[in-house]
Amino acid sequence: MTTAISVSGLVKTFGQTRALDGLDLTVRTGEVHGFLGPNGAGKSTAIRVLLGLLRADSGTTTLLGGDPWRDATALHRRLAYVPGDVSLWPTLSGGEVIDLLGRLRGGLDKRRRAELLERFDLDPRKKGRTYSKGNRQKVALVAALASDVDLLILDEPTSGLDPLMESVFQECVAEERDRGRTVLLSSHILAEVETLCDRVSIIRAGRTVETGTLAELRHLTRTSITADLAGPPNGIADLPGVHDLRVEGNRVRFDVDTRELDGALRALSSSGVRSLTSQPPTLEELFLRHYQDESAVAR
Amino acid sequence: MSGLTGTGTLVRLALRRDRVILPIWTVLLGLIPASTVSAYEQLYPTAADRATLTAGTGSNPSVAVIYGPAYDLSTAGGFTAWRYGSFLALFVALMAIFTVTRHTRAEEDSGRLELLGSAVVGRFAALTAGVTVAAGTSVVIGLVAALGMIGAGLPAAGSVSLALGVAGAGLVFTAIAGVAAQLTEYSRSANGLATGALGVAFLLRAIGDSTPSANWVSWLSPLAWGQLGKPFVAEKWWVFPMAVVVAIAVGTLAYRLVPLRDLGAGLFPARLGPAGAPPSLSSPLGLAWRLQRGALIGWTIGLVVVGAVFGSIASGITALIGNSDQVREIFAKMGGAQGLVDAYLGAIAGVFGMVVAVYSVQAALRMRTEETAVRTEPVLATAVSRFGWLASHLVFALLGPLVLLTGAGVAAGAAHGLRAGGLATQVGHALGGTLAQLPAVWVVASTATLLFGLLPRVSVPASWAVVGVVLVIALFGPVIGLSQVILDVSPFAHVPKLPGAVFTWTPLVWLTAVAVVGVGAGVTAFRHRDIG
Numbered sequence: 081m082t083t084a085i086s087v088s089g090l091v092k093t094f095g096q097t098r099a100l101d102g103l104d105l106t107v108r109t110g111e112v113h114g115f116l117g118p119n120g121a122g123k124s125t126a127i128r129v130l131l132g133l134l135r136a137d138s139g140t141t142t143l144l145g146g147d148p149w150r151d152a153t154a155l156h157r158r159l160a161y162v163p164g165d166v167s168l169w170p171t172l173s174g175g176e177v178i179d180l181l182g183r184l185r186g187g188l189d190k191r192r193r194a195e196l197l198e199r200f201d202l203d204p205r206k207k208g209r210t211y212s213k214g215n216r217q218k219v220a221l222v223a224a225l226a227s228d229v230d231l232l233i234l235d236e237p238t239s240g241l242d243p244l245m246e247s248v249f250q251e252c253v254a255e256e257r258d259r260g261r262t263v264l265l266s267s268h269i270l271a272e273v274e275t276l277c278d279r280v281s282i283i284r285a286g287r288t289v290e291t292g293t294l295a296e297l298r299h300l301t302r303t304s305i306t307a308d309l310a311g312p313p314n315g316i317a318d319l320p321g322v323h324d325l326r327v328e329g330n331r332v333r334f335d336v337d338t339r340e341l342d343g344a345l346r347a348l349s350s351s352g353v354r355s356l357t358s359q360p361p362t363l364e365e366l367f368l369r370h371y372q373d374e375s376a377v378a379r
Numbered sequence: 380m381s382g383l384t385g386t387g388t389l390v391r392l393a394l395r396r397d398r399v400i401l402p403i404w405t406v407l408l409g410l411i412p413a414s415t416v417s418a419y420e421q422l423y424p425t426a427a428d429r430a431t432l433t434a435g436t437g438s439n440p441s442v443a444v445i446y447g448p449a450y451d452l453s454t455a456g457g458f459t460a461w462r463y464g465s466f467l468a469l470f471v472a473l474m475a476i477f478t479v480t481r482h483t484r485a486e487e488d489s490g491r492l493e494l495l496g497s498a499v500v501g502r503f504a505a506l507t508a509g510v511t512v513a514a515g516t517s518v519v520i521g522l523v524a525a526l527g528m529i530g531a532g533l534p535a536a537g538s539v540s541l542a543l544g545v546a547g548a549g550l551v552f553t554a555i556a557g558v559a560a561q562l563t564e565y566s567r568s569a570n571g572l573a574t575g576a577l578g579v580a581f582l583l584r585a586i587g588d589s590t591p592s593a594n595w596v597s598w599l600s601p602l603a604w605g606q607l608g609k610p611f612v613a614e615k616w617w618v619f620p621m622a623v624v625v626a627i628a629v630g631t632l633a634y635r636l637v638p639l640r641d642l643g644a645g646l647f648p649a650r651l652g653p654a655g656a657p658p659s660l661s662s663p664l665g666l667a668w669r670l671q672r673g674a675l676i677g678w679t680i681g682l683v684v685v686g687a688v689f690g691s692i693a694s695g696i697t698a699l700i701g702n703s704d705q706v707r708e709i710f711a712k713m714g715g716a717q718g719l720v721d722a723y724l725g726a727i728a729g730v731f732g733m734v735v736a737v738y739s740v741q742a743a744l745r746m747r748t749e750e751t752a753v754r755t756e757p758v759l760a761t762a763v764s765r766f767g768w769l770a771s772h773l774v775f776a777l778l779g780p781l782v783l784l785t786g787a788g789v790a791a792g793a794a795h796g797l798r799a800g801g802l803a804t805q806v807g808h809a810l811g812g813t814l815a816q817l818p819a820v821w822v823v824a825s826t827a828t829l830l831f832g833l834l835p836r837v838s839v840p841a842s843w844a845v846v847g848v849v850l851v852i853a854l855f856g857p858v859i860g861l862s863q864v865i866l867d868v869s870p871f872a873h874v875p876k877l878p879g880a881v882f883t884w885t886p887l888v889w890l891t892a893v894a895v896v897g898v899g900a901g902v903t904a905f906r907h908r909d910i911g
Binding site (some may be wrong): 128130131132134135152153154156157159161163165166167168169170171172173176177178179180181183184185186202205206207209220276 | 397564565645650652653654655656657660661662665666669670751752754757758759760761762763764765895907908909910911
């Protein structure tokens, strides 16, 4: 099987709210897939449908070759889930929760458990209530990472972790990928996604707006250009993919879609280039653009 | 910033959150005493009826265990004070405990108070707000009760005295709940601690009121003070100020404790736990046992103790009143059947049944607590099926009552048998009486399960409303003369009052069938709904 998760046209409504509005998502077996979107975009809702906790209104969902609603228990033996906001039983110690969740999933690797506790610097003897948010997150992470499963579903797993622990987390996920496990990683943190993910899906208002490899997505970003020209700029305004053009005499500034970069440079050199500064595209811009579109829609 | 800054805002917030529940408590508890007056005139119209009542019930220590001392049953006022004095005090105290905990420890427990605490709220504001609302409601209930009784034609002095007694119990338990909220870290344990104190108060009152040689013990119980103030007989006006003084003293302790602890922490510190789970914690049932065992053990101990106390007084009945047919008839009217001791055992079995129903609903609603705290999701995201998870908690809601009723029945029968002789027979009789309640308890538990499956969002208040209706019908229905149709709404109305009554399977089979249908529908609904 080459597809671990396949979702198409997924719709889920809560009363008047349309939390998922035709979501598509494909996660290939063995990849780390980044699942990005602003708050309230429907990431957690989608994950909870994948876990069979919510029933979809329409659309098709296949998880590890099964139906997440109908085959929930059988599928759950093969996956581990870390929620974004981990809530622990106040009277159970962290170690007890790790063992409990591992056993309910069908067993966990004792050596790996001990090693993860060490790496995450987690005291398993403390009671649920006394852990900080970051430490509660660690409990869920250790329980998931120590389980012998095919698929890890992680919903913003590093919220509350300090930078040191975040890098431990990144190492762990990289190791999981090297073992051939599939990871669906919902995240807010771009650096994390850039480091870990093979492919990324960006969702907004319950729909998938971009999906592809990081290289493909970078291609969708814009490069900022500032140039001093020998003569007046020539036809740049009419080029496809040019945005926010400002002309001050012979000096031009503009952003250009990275795939149209070549055409823009030709147009510039036709006027003679004296100096040129270009700022390479960052993923961040891409996200900001989608996030801003989001707030524009909201307005 | 003073320690009280923001109290006014928190009081308004509390009143807004409680805008449904507090008026319900007030109307229900405030109007019950007034409604007894006409019932009394109907049930005991002549002086002769009242004399029999006084001679029989009034001097019976076993009845005093449940209702308190009867100083004068020849007037409607005296009857009201006897029948409801301690019960109203008990319920007002429960209201006070739940209200204080809801606005103090529960807020801290959920972390909401931290949000407020970082804003412009003083250290003592939450405690003061909770105490103000609970104490205020106690006083308002007293006021409504007094006005109601005066309106129904009872003497003003006695009405005010009885109402002050009821309000006083509310004030004292407001203060006790305030202390409990400082000691423990979780609202559940704060409620447990304060209701534990209430249970002790009820026991002290029961012992004092039913033991002529140790009447003074009643004075140790704030629940008894209302009746000890002798409303409608010879009012002692210093009793209410005494309650106020005790409330202030205990309340001061709560305020002293506040600065001694951190926000979110209790004075009893949390200890370290084991680094790994024991083998028992490997299944949904193992988890449910960890979550539910404390409540089950606590309730079992409580019911065994209360069962033994109630059982030990049973033999006293015949000795004290002889074998008058009239008295027997009156006791039958109070909710028992023929045969005085048997009737008494049957009546307390009925009380145990209703108390255990409260436990079963609490155990069933634990599922909703788990769900809203987002602790159900991680479990259901493992290989645990929805049915498996639900069943692990239903074991406690449905079989926990079996344990409790067995404990209460065996303890009552053994305590009675040790005094009256025939230990094995008595245990069998008492146990039969309590176990007959089980199907009725199951019906109540099944409504909570059904509500949890079908209407999760309202399941908590709706389930407690069901319990409330059943309790009100059973405790107050026969006396205020509700029609049989309404009385029959309560599943407990259909239980044969063993050991006195003739045993019939029919109602028990029907009740069990209703419970099975309810639980089945609840399970089905839960398996098809969204979680969260």
